[in-house]
Amino acid sequence: GEALAVSARVAPLGSRLVLLLVEDLTEARRIEAVRRDFVANVSHELKTPVGALSLLSEAVMDASDDPEAVQRFAGRMQIEATRLTNLVQELIDLSRVQNDDPLEDAEPVRVDELVAEAIDRCRHQAGTKQITMAAGGTADLHVWGNRGQLAAALGNLVENAVNYSPARTRVGIAARRVNAPGGDQIELAVTDQGIGISDKDKERIFERFYRVDPARSRQTGGTGLGLAIVKHVVASHGGEVTVWSAENQGSTFTLRLPEAGMARDRAQQHPDLD
Ligand code: ADP
Numbered sequence: 001g002e003a004l005a006v007s008a009r010v011a012p013l014g015s016r017l018v019l020l021l022v023e024d025l026t027e028a029r030r031i032e033a034v035r036r037d038f039v040a041n042v043s044h045e046l047k048t049p050v051g052a053l054s055l056l057s058e059a060v061m062d063a064s065d066d067p068e069a070v071q072r073f074a075g076r077m078q079i080e081a082t083r084l085t086n087l088v089q090e091l092i093d094l095s096r097v098q099n100d101d102p103l104e105d106a107e108p109v110r111v112d113e114l115v116a117e118a119i120d121r122c123r124h125q126a127g128t129k130q131i132t133m134a135a136g137g138t139a140d141l142h143v144w145g146n147r148g149q150l151a152a153a154l155g156n157l158v159e160n161a162v163n164y165s166p167a168r169t170r171v172g173i174a175a176r177r178v179n180a181p182g183g184d185q186i187e188l189a190v191t192d193q194g195i196g197i198s199d200k201d202k203e204r205i206f207e208r209f210y211r212v213d214p215a216r217s218r219q220t221g222g223t224g225l226g227l228a229i230v231k232h233v234v235a236s237h238g239g240e241v242t243v244w245s246a247e248n249q250g251s252t253f254t255l256r257l258p259e260a261g262m263a264r265d266r267a268q269q270h271p272d273l274d
Pocket of ligand 1: 161164210211212221227
């Protein structure tokens with residue numbers, strides 16, 4: 001009687017174990033496929049500029065008696081070299097955000113500084129397109145996290161807003177504190193009046209190397225890794241990123257990150273400071 005009861009108890013457990021094993025194998029296979037795709041994508045992305053550089057250097061040699069052509073080819077070589085540098089830098093950034101624990105170096109980070117840094121990073125590009133950048137609500141807000149990673153995440157969003165917008169439009173960055181059950185959060189919203197993103201593409205833009213329009217992205221020096229970096233940074237900080245967009249109207253990317261509760265902490269540590 002007892003043996004039967006035991007086996008009756010073990011049997012469902014056993015089948016659940018088998019199920020778990022099967023699920024584990026499927027997950028392992030999926031991860032393996034993602035890794036293989038990634039390596040294939042990296043190889044392809046590296047081959048493009050390297051191939052162009054090789055062709056262009058041949059062209060330079062053939063055109064040695066035509067200084068104007070040499071100039072032209074050299075200019076294009078510079079563009080390809082920059083592309084290659086960007087790609088390698090973004091690959092390094094991505095591997096860093098995937099492997100490092102960002103909260104090891106976590107500290108309160110001033111939102112106004114993050115925003116100023118992100119704007120600075122795009123100032124040149126925005127200037128050439130006469131895009132106005134404006135920020136609001138950033139005063140006295142602090143997020144809790146890794147400064148470098150947070151700067152990379154916000155910088156990528158602002159860079160995209162500028163890159164995927166026509167000339168003479170506006171990019172806005174708005175910050176505010178939101179009350180959340182698990183502790184207050186800081187919301188950072190980057191809004192553009194750009195080309196927008198279709199519902200179908202919205203689901204995929206956070207994937208590594210996914211680009212709605214590879215030709216356009218390449219033109220702006222895009223690598224397809226920016227939003228993958230954003231997603232990782234936000235996830236490892238216990239935050240989230242969401243996107244609202246309407247085609248040909250614009251997009252808003254919103255980050256939610258844990259607040260550093262500076263005001264409160266400071267008041268508690270130095271009650272006389274206030
Ligand atoms: P990229 O280096 O190509 O910009 P990202 O990972 O940053 O790569 O973005 C992935 C794709 O999402 C872009 O190629 C672009 O098609 C789309 N995208 C990102 N941000 C915006 C935006 N603000 N407006 C319109 N499309 C965007």
